[in-house]
Every structure is written in structure tokens, then in C-alpha cells.
Amino acid sequence: MKKISIIIPCYNEEEAIPLFYEEINKISKDLENYEFEFIFVNDGSKDKSAIIMKKLAKKDKRVKFINFSRNFGKEAAMYAGLELCSGDFITTMDVDLQDPPSLLPEMINGITNEGYDCVATKSTSRKGYSFFRKLFTKWFYKIIGKISKTEMIPGARDYRLMTRQMVNTIINMKEYNRYSKGLFSFVGFKTKWIDFENQERVAGTTKWNFWKLFSYALDGIVGFSTAPLIISSIVGIIFCLISFIIIIFIIIRTLILGDPTSGWPSLVCIIFFVSGIQLFCIGIIGQYLSKVYLEVKGRPIYIIKETNIKEKKHE
Ligand code: UDP
Ligand code: MG
Numbered sequence: 001m002k003k004i005s006i007i008i009p010c011y012n013e014e015e016a017i018p019l020f021y022e023e024i025n026k027i028s029k030d031l032e033n034y035e036f037e038f039i040f041v042n043d044g045s046k047d048k049s050a051i052i053m054k055k056l057a058k059k060d061k062r063v064k065f066i067n068f069s070r071n072f073g074k075e076a077a078m079y080a081g082l083e084l085c086s087g088d089f090i091t092t093m094d095v096d097l098q099d100p101p102s103l104l105p106e107m108i109n110g111i112t113n114e115g116y117d118c119v120a121t122k123s124t125s126r127k128g129y130s131f132f133r134k135l136f137t138k139w140f141y142k143i144i145g146k147i148s149k150t151e152m153i154p155g156a157r158d159y160r161l162m163t164r165q166m167v168n169t170i171i172n173m174k175e176y177n178r179y180s181k182g183l184f185s186f187v188g189f190k191t192k193w194i195d196f197e198n199q200e201r202v203a204g205t206t207k208w209n210f211w212k213l214f215s216y217a218l219d220g221i222v223g224f225s226t227a228p229l230i231i232s233s234i235v236g237i238i239f240c241l242i243s244f245i246i247i248i249f250i251i252i253r254t255l256i257l258g259d260p261t262s263g264w265p266s267l268v269c270i271i272f273f274v275s276g277i278q279l280f281c282i283g284i285i286g287q288y289l290s291k292v293y294l295e296v297k298g299r300p301i302y303i304i305k306e307t308n309i310k311e312k313k314h315e
Helices: 016-030 049-059 074-084 101-112 131-147 164-171 180-187 210-224 227-257 264-297
Strands: 003-010 035-042 063-068 089-092 118-123 156-163 191-196 304-307
Touching (some): 003 016, 003 074, 016 035, 049 063, 074 089, 074 164, 089 101, 089 164, 101 118, 101 191, 131 210, 131 227, 156 164, 164 180, 180 210, 210 264, 227 264
Parallel strands (some): 035 063, 118 191
Antiparallel strands (some): 063 304, 089 156, 118 156
């Protein structure tokens, strides 16, 4: 019998966990030819999420929990689940039911009968998200689509069913700054896409705010493109050329008109402008440098406080 591992990152989700369990339990009954494993990853929740997970684990042997020592972020939670799961087919799902479990049978069919390695989902609308977030996301995909060689599908969710082979390749990429949407795409494999209408959260509130999203977007860009570095070099060259032209202009003007002391306001503006550009470019380099710094330190991606999972299947 094939086993399906479902990884569920949870951060302050005490209201959503029971609703999610109810739903996934229903679906698992319809899929009686498969064994299941539900891995709830408690990403340092401050509410009763951990207690609820343990209660579920007592009631249902298929429920596993991983308790982090603090909040490490959804990427770390997904990675921990991938490392510790033991299924033949593996997926991650949001606990807020925004990734509909009802798509599972179709996804399984894609792998077992249609020969895909991975069945991924993308939402066709962004219903339920704020106007600002919709706009921001749209621009992010436009930019990264242009500057990254790795394909990023707009609206792609982390909800995708993968074969053990694909998951093993992802686990072996142990980078600290993880941007899973990019990693999934980077490893390749034959992927089928399923569209669905975006669902509203069943309970609780979104864990993302503007700064979290912004730094996540930066992780995506810095992790999967070096275009900003090239752009900053090009800007540097353009400014060299402009200053060269201005120097010639000033020399000629001085030769013709003499040297009247004027032009201080414009000079100050130019200094401000150019030094702004310089700082901006140093900032870009700094972004890459900070990522390198974090990678080199080799700190763990997550720290487990307690879990009921006995051993890692994958080494
Ligand atoms: N999540 C997490 N750690 C975090 C933030 C979020 O494990 O630091 C989980 C969260 O509990 C949920 C999933 O990641 O299961 C997606 O989060 P959310 O629904 O807030 O994101 P959105 O749907 O708004 O993109
Ligand atoms: Mg959500």
C-alpha cells in the first residue's frame, strides 16, 4: 500500500487545526487504498496549537507532530516536514483550508495514472487578499519572471503532491535562505498544473504582513536571480558616461565664458542624486552578501523541541 504524507505548517492556528483535521480525515476515508500520515509542524505557536496537535496524535495514530523551539517561518516548517516524512507521495498544505484537500484524488491520479512526478496547484484569483497584496504580488511575479532563469508561475501555491524521488532532491538542497516556489521549479521533473478558485481562510487570520511579504519577495529575487547586481553595474557605467560628457561640457564652457562661480544648487542636487544611486547599489550588493553570510554560518534551518516521529526515513 502506498503512503501519502501531508505536511501542515501551523503558526497560531488553534482554531483552524480541528477544522482541517475533520476535512482531511473525510478525504482520507474516500482514499481507502492509501495509507496516510499527517505531519503537523508547530512553528513556535504562542497559542494552544501544540496541545491540540498532541491530542489529535493520541486519538489518531496517523497524526504526527513536530514542535519547533521558536518561530522559524513557513519555509523552515515545510522543510522539517519534508525531512521527517516517510510517505511515497508527499504534499504540504495550509491548515486554513486555503489549499483544498478535495483536490487530492485528482492529484494522486496525475502521478499514478498519468505519469507525472508532481501535481502542483495554482489559484486563478486572489479572492480574500487585500488590494495592496494583490498589486504587490502581481508586480513581484512580473519582475521575477523577467530577471530569473527559474520559472515562477503566478498564483502557484506550495500545495503540490510530489514523488519520493522529487522530495529527496529537494531535501538535499540544504540552503538556509529557502524559497520553495523557486526550489520546486529549479529541480524540474514533470509537473501537471491544476487551477482552482482561491478560498477564504476558514478561521484565524493571515500570518503575513507587509514586511514579511517584502522580505520573502527579496528572498525570491536574491535567491533566484543575480540581475540586480548586473543592473547596478550598468547604472554605474551609465553614470560614468554622463559625468564624462558633463566634464567635457564644463571644460568647453569655461574656455569660452571664463569661470563665473555659479551652479552651486545644481551641484548639490547632483551630489545627492549620485550618492543616492551609489548607496542603492551598495545596498543591492549588501543583500547578496548578507545571504552569503547566513549560508556560510551554516546554522540549522529549524530546531525541534519535541516530536512523536521516531526516525528519519531519508538520510
Ligand atoms: N505559517 C507558519 N509559520 C509562519 C507563518 C505561517 O507555519 O511563520 C503557516 C500558517 O499557519 C499556514 C500557512 O503557513 O498554515 C500559510 O499561512 P497564511 O495562511 O497566514 O498565509 P496566506 O494564506 O495569507 O498566504
Ligand atoms: Mg492562508
